[in-house]
Amino acid sequence: MNPVPAGWPRMSASLYCEDPHRAIEWMVSAMGFTVRLKIDGEDGKLMHSELTFGDAVVMVSGAGPSAREGRTYATSPRTNGGRVSGALMLYVDDVEAHCARARAAGGTIAQEPSTQDYGDEYWVDRSYELVDPEGHRWWISQRLKTQGK
DSSP, X not given: OOSSOTTOOSOOEEEEESSHHHHHHHHHHHHOOXXXXXXXXXXXXXXXXXXXXXXXXXXXXXXGGGSOTTOTTOOOXXXXXXXXXXXXXXXXXXXXXXXXXXXXXXXXXXXXXEEEEOOTTSOEEEEEEEEOTTOOEEEEEEEEEOTTO
C-alpha cells in the first residue's frame, strides 16, 4: 500500500491565517491556486481547506480568534509583528507575469524578480519574494536553465 494518499505530494504546507476565507480568495485570484476542498463548520469557521497549484497542496486554516478550538499555537504573521519561521517556494511557468498578477492583487513584492545563476554545474532560476496579505513569505521561481543545459 502506498503511504501517500492519491492526489497528495509527499510533503504539503499548512498556513494559519487571521481571515482564512479571505486568504483563500486572495491565493486563488492573485497566485493562481485552485480550491480543491473547503469545509466550513456550523459557526462559519473554516474547518479544513485544500488548495492546489499543479501538484502542490497548501492547506489554509484559521489563526487566533478564527482558529479551531485548541489551536492556541496557530498564529498569522499579520498578528505577530510579521515574524515567520519559514517561507514557501513555488515554481511557476512565467515568473514575471506571476509577479505582476500578485502585485496587482495587493501582494507586497519584498524582492523584485532577479536571476540567480548557480553555474553550469547547477541551475539558473528567476525568482521574486512575495509577502501575502497575511504576512506569509513566498519565493516564486521559474527554472531558466538546468544543470549543464
